[in-house]
Amino acid sequence: MKMRKLFAGIAAAATLLGGMALGAASAQADDTPTTVTTNATFTFTAETAEQLTNANLKAYKIGDYVQYGSGADVAYGVVTNSANKKAVDSALTAAGVHVAENQDKLAAALNTGALDISATRPWNSPDKTRKFANALESESKLVDGKSVTFGTPTGSGKSGYSATVSLPAGIYVFIDSAVATGSVTKAIPMIVASGTVDTAKKVLADPAAGATVNMKNTKNPGKTKEVDKASVAIGDTLTYTLTGIIANPAPTEFKFTDKPGKGLTIKAGTFKFYADDVEISANEVATDFTVPTFDVTGSENASFDVTVNDPSKYAGKTIKVTFSAMINDEASVTDGVVNKLDNYGTDVEAKTGFVGFDFTKVDPDGKGIENVTFQVKDGGTVLYFVKQEDGSYKKAASATTSGATADVKTNGMGKLSFTGLDAAKTYTVTETNRASDVYLDIKPSFTVSFKNGTAVLSRTATSDPWGLVNTTARTVKNVKSITQLPLTGAAGTTLFTVVALLVAGVGVTVAVKSRQRMH
Known part of the structure; x- marks a missing residue:
């Protein structure tokens, strides 16, 4: 040929x-x-x-x-x-x-x-x-x-x-x-x-x-999701961190699919990116990543993607994404808020829960007193609550929440219950208005903290000088006369002093009158 x-x-x-x-x-x-x-x-x-x-x-x-x-x-x-x-x-x-x-x-x-x-x-x-x-x-x-x-x-x-x-x-x-x-x-x-x-x-x-x-695929490191707080109060903000390693060779697509649950509002504009723990500049983020441009409201079926536009640029690198989410009024006080991350077909969950507490306002006979007003503070901030159908008070995300009030009132049994609070915080509860003029105008206060999710009530001689708060029984007493006040501690000493002065005053009066008769 x-x-x-x-x-x-x-x-x-x-x-x-x-x-x-x-x-x-x-x-x-x-x-x-x-x-x-x-x-x-x-x-x-x-x-x-x-x-x-x-x-x-x-x-x-x-x-x-x-x-x-x-x-x-x-x-x-x-x-x-x-x-x-x-x-x-x-x-x-x-x-x-x-x-x-x-x-x-x-x-x-x-x-x-x-x-x-x-x-x-x-x-x-x-x-x-x-x-x-x-x-x-x-x-x-x-x-x-x-x-x-x-x-x-x-x-x-x-x-x-x-x-x-x-x-x-x-x-x-x-x-x-x-x-x-x-x-x-x-x-x-x-x-x-x-x-x-x-x-x-x-x-x-x-x-x-x-x-x-x-084979041009590789062992795939799993994706993880973390939240910065295990407990939080409604209205507070959480920070979530998504982590994944882009394989080498890089896949043709790499993204995080986040699934915010009910009670979460993902805040657009809060996303930050890191490659091998080094923050990526805003200019690079704008071209290299795609993120939501509007807030995302969580629900049972809500999801959004954080996409790496060119995975090959970050082949072999660990990508971290952080963003903020606010706890809104839809949060379930029972289930908390759950944010999920799709890890190649299997969801990874990051859960944050709430705590609550209750106490009862009682008279000297231990009977509940209705319609007594209290306020709850987080530090120096007065908190707002929304009354629920069962009579309990759920923390409001803000003062503008529909039905929100700072003045909570005891029910017919004298009880107050609060939900949607943060186990890591200590709250101050203060009586601000008695039920009626039948009771003395004495307004004690006490603090509530949490140990393993259980509320712990505490009082001091300053916040409750008359010893009206029973931290074990979780009751706050009020009385109709000064003689019904507890005769213990600093308050008891004060009461005895007052009585002694009254008796002494009566003695002085009798002596003066006797002298007047002698003249």
């Missing part, structure tokens, strides 16, 4: 995105070329079996091998697969690979070395081939994809795993449509070619020789 021209492709020792060596040739010959249809074995290797079993690959043939002549005069070349020619040409242009017109673009790109090669991580580089592969994945024009069905992977955790598939010899792009799991990423597109190269002649030889490719 007379060969007019044969152009060699890539050196034998090289690999094309992890595949076996590829020689590319374009040829003109007197003979009509025939497409090589012999099957080749494509072997995929991975660190874990799941990288292979989770994959859902389709193989799209983008390059055919053609044979010229036979016997000793045989030669091989590459032509773009006719069914996918439009997609290949478009993807080459998108990747910045430009060749002269009126020739097979894929063959020309291989011959000139425009499609560079890579066998090592992160597989983002070389630039042209990765862009070509990514462009092919996004091409809707690709056709005739063959589903890749692996047998059971062989190997071990020590030596790695492998699985094979048999396909007609040629150049393929393998595209994964699997969903990332908590332990493995979705594979990035892989371009793999069967065949070997005759290093001496630098021509394609034995096109049906098997190819081996390292």
